[in-house]
Amino acid sequence: MKRLLIILHDLSAGGAEKMMARLAGALVEAGNDVTLLMLTGGGVNVALLDPRVKQVALNSPRSASAVPALARFLRHNRFDAQLAALTHVNVVAIAAAALSGTLTRLHVSERNAFSRDKHVNPSLRVRLAYWLAPLLYRLIPNPVICVSRGVARDLVETTIARDRDVTIADNPVLDNDFLQRTPGRPTHPWLLDKRTPVIVAVGRLAAQKGFDTLIEALARLQDRRVRLLIFGEGGLRTELLEQAARLDVAGRVELPGYTPDPMAQIAAADCFVLSSRFEGSPNALVEALSTGTPVVSTRCPYGPQEILEDGAVAPLVPVDDAEALAQAISIEMAQPRMRHYPSRISAAARYMSGRAVQTYLVALLGEQRS
Template sequence: MIGCAECLGRRPSTAPLRDVIKNLTVRPTSFDFVTPSQICLFIPSFGDGGVGRTFVHLANGFSAHGVATSLVVNQANIVFANRLDPSVERVVFHGRNDLALEQELQKYLSTNRPSVVMTGQGRDDVIALKVKKKLRDSGIKFFLRVGTSLGARTERKHRFWWSRWLFQYRQRRLFSQSDGIIANSHDAAADLSAFLDVPLERIRVLPNPTVAPDLPDLAHRPVDHPWLQPGGPPVVMGMGRLGRAKDFPTLLRAFARLRRERVCRLMILGEGRQAEKLKNLAVELGIQNDFDLPGFVDNPYAFLAKASLFVLSSLWEGCPNVLIEALAVGTPAVATDCPSGPREILAGGHYGRIVPPGDAEALAEAMAATLDNPPPAEFLREAVRTYTIENSSRAYLEFFGLSHA
C-alpha cells in the first residue's frame, strides 16, 4: 500500500513499486494498438501529491462506471501505479520537455479521438491547450481541474505586484481556451472566478474522489508506534508536507498551550524543508518530549484512525483530502478557516470546530473543547459520504455528458 503522499509530503520509496511495475503493461509509444478511450486524463506532471492520487481515483471510478479511460503519464512518474485498476489504460509518454510531450499528445489524440481530455496541473494545462489549438475542430473537449485556491495561493507566492499581475494575465488567457473548468470546493470556485474574472456559472464544483473502498480496512490495520497503543495519553495528529502552507508552527504553539492543561502528545506525519525548524521550535516551547515527527509512513490512515484528534492548521488549501480522510475514519477534527475547503467540509462548524488561520490561542481552545466532547464516529463519517470515488466519478461523468455510458 502506498501512503497518502499528498499528506506526507514526499515520494514514497520506489523499492516497493518495482514488483508492481513489472506486472503492469507499459503501452507502446506508437499508439496504433492502444485501445481508444472516451476519457483521457493527461498528467505527465504526475507526482507524489494529491493531484496524482485524485486522477488515479477518478480513472478507477470512470472505468467502474463502464467508461473507457486512459491515464497518460511520463514513465518516471508512477507513484500511485499500484492503485490503478487494470481496466484503465496506462499510456507512457517519454518526452523530456514540454515540446516533446506536446507532440506525443497531439499524435495520441489524433489517433484515439477520446471525447474528453482533462488536466490538473499548470504545466499540463498549457501543453494540452496548445494541442487543442492545433487540432482545431476535433470534437474533443478539454477540461481544466483546479485543486487549490489559485488566487489566495498567488497572493502568498508572488511577492511583487507585477509578478502577480503577469501570472494572473497568463492564467486568464489559458483558462479562456478551455471547454470547462472544474473546482473541488465552492470557495475555491469563488476564488477562481474572481481571480480569472469569469462568471461563477462557468466553473463546475465537483467533489474530490477521496474515500476509496479499502479505506476502512487500511484504517483498522495495526501500527507499531508506541504512542498509538491502547491506554496511552491522547494523541493530536497533523499531516502534510512540512512547508509554509500547512502552518505547523501555529499547531505546535497551540499544542504547547494545550499541554499545560493536560497530558497529551502531538504527532505530525510528513516530510519537508521545515522539519528541523519544527524540531527546534518544539525545544523552544518545551514540548520536545511530547512531540514526534515520524516522517513518511506507508499507511497513514491507520495512524489517523488511532489518533484522538486531527488538526488542520493550514494557511491555504483547495479541498484538503486529509481532513476528509480524518472524518471518514471517525477521528474528530479541528480546522482553520483557510481558503478553501475546511468550512465546506465541516459544514460551517457542524462537524468540527473552525478557527481563524494563524491563531494559536483559538486553535488550542478548539482542540481542548473537542477532546473534552468528541463527536461520534458515525456522525463524522456522514459528513464525507459525498467524497467517495463512486459519487465523485459519477458527478464528473455527468458534467462530461458521459453519464449514459
C-alpha cells in the same frame, strides 16, 4: 463505454495526484475505458492505480517541454473526453489539444485556491503558467472543473474567469464500502502503544499547511502529555523541528515522513487537526472524518467550511490563531469520542467514489457550452 484520458505531470505524493489516481479507478468502475497519461512519469501514487487503468508516460524532462509529444498522442488516440489537472499541466494540455484539434474534448481542473497557490512556486515557468491560465480558461470551450465552491468562487473573483467558465465536481476520496472496512494497523510506536493522547496531522511540510501554528498550539495545551505526529515530507522539516525545540516540545513532536495509509494513523489518534492557511478541498480532512476520529480545522480558504458544514460537524478556528486552535483541540479531546460520530461519517459520505464520480461524468460528458 466511453474512452477517457486523465493528464498529469506524474503521480507523486501530492493530494491532487492521489485523487486523480482514485478518480481513474472510479471511472473504470463506472464502466469506462480510462488511460492516465503522465507528462514526466512515476511517483508513489502509481501503487494506487486500478490495474484496469492504462498508463502512458511521456518521460518528458519537464512538463512544459511535453507539448509536442502530448499533441502527437492526442492526434493519434481519440478520446471522448480529456481531463487535465493542476494549473501548469492545464496550460500544457490546452496547447497540445489546440495543436491536435481536440480542444472541444478537453476539460481542465483546478485543485487549489488559485489566488494563493500561484505564489507558492517561484519558478518562472510556473508563474508564467498561472499568468496565462485565466486567459485560456475564458477561451476554451469547456468550463474549468473546480473541486469546491470556494475554489470556483476564488477563480472568478480574482481572475478574468467568469461564472460560466467554471463548474464543480467532488473529489472521490473514499471507497464506497469505507464504513465496512476495518482501519489498517498504525505504524508509529506512539499509536501502537497508546500511553498518552496523540494528535495526528497529514500533509506536505510546507508553509501552506500551517504546521508551525499547530506546533505552537501544542505548546499552549494545558495537558503536557499530549503528543503530535505530522505525516508528510517537505522542505520545512528542519525549521519545524527547530521550532519544537525552541518551544520545549521537541520530545512530544515527531515527523515520521510519508505514510501510504494515513487513515490507519488517524483512526488510532485522539484528534486530527487541519491547520492549513489555504486549501482547495482537503482530502485528509475527509479521510479523518471517515474514521470517526474527532477533528479540528482552520476556517481556511477553501474547502473546510463546505466539508464541515460551516462548523456544524466539527470546530473551525481562525487561520494562524494558535490559541484558538489549542482551545478547540482541548475541547474536542475532552469530549466522548463518539459524541459527534454520526455527523462526521455523514459529512464524509458525500466524497465516496460512487457519488463523486457522477459529478465528474456530468462535467466531462454533459452538454458543452455554446
